Amino acid sequence: MAGLLTSVLAIRRNDRLLKTAPPYISLVCIVVGVVWLFLLPLNDYSRRTYISENALLPGQVHAYFGGSDQNVFRAYRHEIDALKNSSNIEVNDKLENILTGVGLKVGRQNYTYHSSGETYSGENLYAILQAPRGDATEAIVLVAPWRNTRGELNRSALALSLVLTRYFKRWSLWSKDIILVIPPDSRTGIQAWVDAYHDAHDPQQVAPLPLKSGALQGAVALDYPQEGRFESIHIVYDGVNGQLPNLDLINSVVNIANGQGQGSKLQQMWKHKDTYDDRLKTMLRGMVNQGLGHSTGAHSSFIPYHVDAITIQPVGQGWHDEMGLGRVVEGTFRSLNNLLEKLHQSFFFYLLMNKDRFVSIGTYLPSAMLVAANFTIMAITLWMRSGYSEEEPPATESQQPSNGASTLTDSDSKDVKVEGSDAAAATATTTKTSKPVEKDIFLPLGLVVGCHLLGALPLFVFNHTPSNLLTPVFVLFAAVNALLPHLVSRLLTPASLTTQQRRQFRQLLKSFSLLLLGMFLSTLATLNFSLALLIGTLAAPLTFTPTAHAAPAARVAYMLILNVLSPPAVIAVVATAAARYLSEGGAMGGGSVGHLLAEAAFGWRVWGLYTPLVVWCVWWPAWLVGGVVALGGGGRSSSEGMGKAKVA
Incomplete structure (x- = not known):
């Protein structure tokens, strides 16, 4: 020892x-x-995605959305177009009449934020569809902002969300409440609503919610401003401060979209060929968004409250219409409706390389x-x-008179005594040593x-x-x-x-x-x-x-x-x-x-x-x-x- x-x-x-x-x-x-x-991005370090929560059963049900609902969609979109130049209050008045007519409870909420000398204010509108087979202890959220993150009128998403809410009302299979939230934008309105829902808001800036349901189990936001058919869906999943939703939610949406014949994209990689370069680009783009920590969509405000959420954006030119997107949302909601508890079995820390390949935290954290x-x-x-002292030692050669005596102290504190005429030729060699200092x-x-x-x-x-x-x-x-x-x-x-x-x-x-x-x-x-x-x-x-x-x-x-x-x-x-x-x-x-x-x-x-x-x-x-x-x-x-x- x-x-x-x-x-x-x-x-x-x-x-x-x-x-x-x-x-x-x-x-x-x-x-x-x-x-x-x-x-x-190499195969030896990344893994294929899979569903950990068996209760989700994504893509295992038949989606009935479509048919005559497309005519209703066109009618609602016409209503939205007529309101595009109206104020926030006028828009909410009209939408409230529509939702009340469907038979839903409607609430409204005011908010005001101040930042960098600017004022951000507005009024949120939301409606609650109470589950026929539930007890109002759990809820799923559908978000359709009036304007998306790019400031565009989210006309098709708004019309589709109204049609889906009307369609969901006709079904008795829901065990969780469904909440439709229509904020004036994707940045401030949804943040005010989520904060107030969890009683984490500042009363001086955000008003409380007049109506509430149960614990939020998941959320899906729609970003669909354009008209016409689309090729595939783009899944946006980055949250505030780099937080991510449970990977099972993304995998479920990808699985449901594949079942509808639709492809899915991540991180704006429109032409992903599953090569090393494309995997690396997808990963680095995800890291940029995660590192900056900013909100990438209306879904981002939910994730800090442990509510798994994503935004779905139709992209490209193809043969899928809004009814196809509606079936994807329907399938996602029916999968979330099957949950007995919040998503917890899959990964919350991951880097996605493609829609079907990821790296877990144990691999990338080192x-x-x-x-x-x-x-x-x-x-x-x-x-x-x-x-320790790092001073260089002094010269060690010293000459003294022949009739004298001298004592040379080296760095090890040992005295070497030289007398007589031999002192003129005496030399000593020392090496650099470390001396403890305070x-x-x-x-x-x-x-x-x-x-x-x-x-x-x-x-x-x-x-x-x-x-x-x-x-x-x-x-x-x-x-x-x-x-x-x-x-x-x-x-x-x-x-x-x-x-x-x-x-x-x-x-x-x-x-x-x-x-x-x-x-x-x-x-x-x-x-x-x-x-x-x-x-x-x-x-x-x-x-x-x-x-x-x-x-x-x-x-x-x-x-x-x-x-x-x-x-x-x-x-x-x-x-x-x-x-x-x-x-x-x-x-x-x-x-x-x-x-x-x-x-x-x-x-x-x-x-x-x-x-x-x-x-x-x-x-x-x-x-x-x-x-x-x-x-x-x-x-x-x-x-x-x-x-x-x-x-x-």
Whole structure:
């Protein structure tokens, strides 16, 4: 046992282990983590989808929707067209008369949200079809927004939802209530309704619901603004903050659509050939939506409340009509009607490669965990190194008069005494050793904590600035941000520190920062894998920030790298490059930084989006501390003689 303890202590003092090996280990973790991600589309790492909940029985019933209901659909669509220029209240008055005439209980709800100097207000309309064979303890929701995420009049979806509700009313097989919700848009209205349904709303902004049913078991939203026939359906499943519905719901809809002769698409991959490239594109598009955490449709507001939901969009030019889409919705509702409890047996954490292939969390999670682990490895290494002096030993050759005597003390504190004329030629060879020193953790720890608290400032500013001022405010912040590491390094680093103290200060500063970053990202990876992997990859250069004294040119070059990968620079790139893709998906539009920040502020206030919190209170403070470490923490040491040999 004593021998083992001695070996461990020897390893702790091994310079090769503490200086050479850890950076390479961290680099290997980053490379393996990224390479792991690109292996996922292969057959050896992905799996075929399957139905875990046998009670669903998707596609096992005959759908009767069609026939004369198509004439009713045309009549309702004519009514919707007549209301396209009417106000929200006028639209709801007309729809309420229609739903009341069918024999449903109708409720209305007002709401008002404020974000970035803009006001979002409206009135939701919803109707409840009470189950003939139920006791109002469970419900299924059908959502048909007046306008979809792209701001288009959702005319065909509204008409189809009215026809389906009328059709469902004629059947006595329902064991769960069916709720039809018609919000004025897909962003604010449905969020207000879902919050109020679960009594999680702000009474000053959202009115309570006059009517309620039981626990929500599932929800299906329709996005169908166009006329004419379609080729297949596009399933949108991404939720707020990267949350996903139970995979059984998606698999059920795919199975039902196949039974109706319809294909299904994911992540806007209209021509998926099931090749490696197409699988990778589908996966990466899903990761982009998950990492941003924004709402991708009316269904997204349900998922944070553990209500599995999707949006169905007809796409392409084919021979399927609105009755075919209605049969898909009917089959989905009848499958959900069979459930004895909420969906729970399948996966809630997954990456879809295609409609029939996915990767579970146990397979993809190591990718983000390896990237996060590299920060922890380096943090522990720096903590160990900070407890030992790394000063170079002094020259060991000393000459004294022939009639004198001198004593030379080496780094191991052993005295070598030389007398007489031989002293002029006496030499001693010493090697560099580690000497334990006391750690002063209060200053670096306080600086790291202060930087993380400082992250609340940009979070507050960008969430409360009017939308028309966001772009100039962001430009000003980016300019200040480039200078901030220099200011912090000069103002908060004491100039009286010795060379060893300055080195220890940088080591502890970097150690605490990387330790927090690794801890945050490893925790975030279990909740939002894509966001954790994205931030971990962009922050990877912080692992290799030099803590020893470096040449000015090297520090300037490293600061340039950090500035290119800083949060403001990445936000600018996302606003200009990724906004086009987001606008195609209907989630965001425009390409300006101001618009992107306005969307983030809207998500923060309305959807409970935590991506801005992670960016400004986790990633940005780590970047700021990395800049301070790279700059070296100030001027030269005031005690250059520390660590030299003493001559007695």
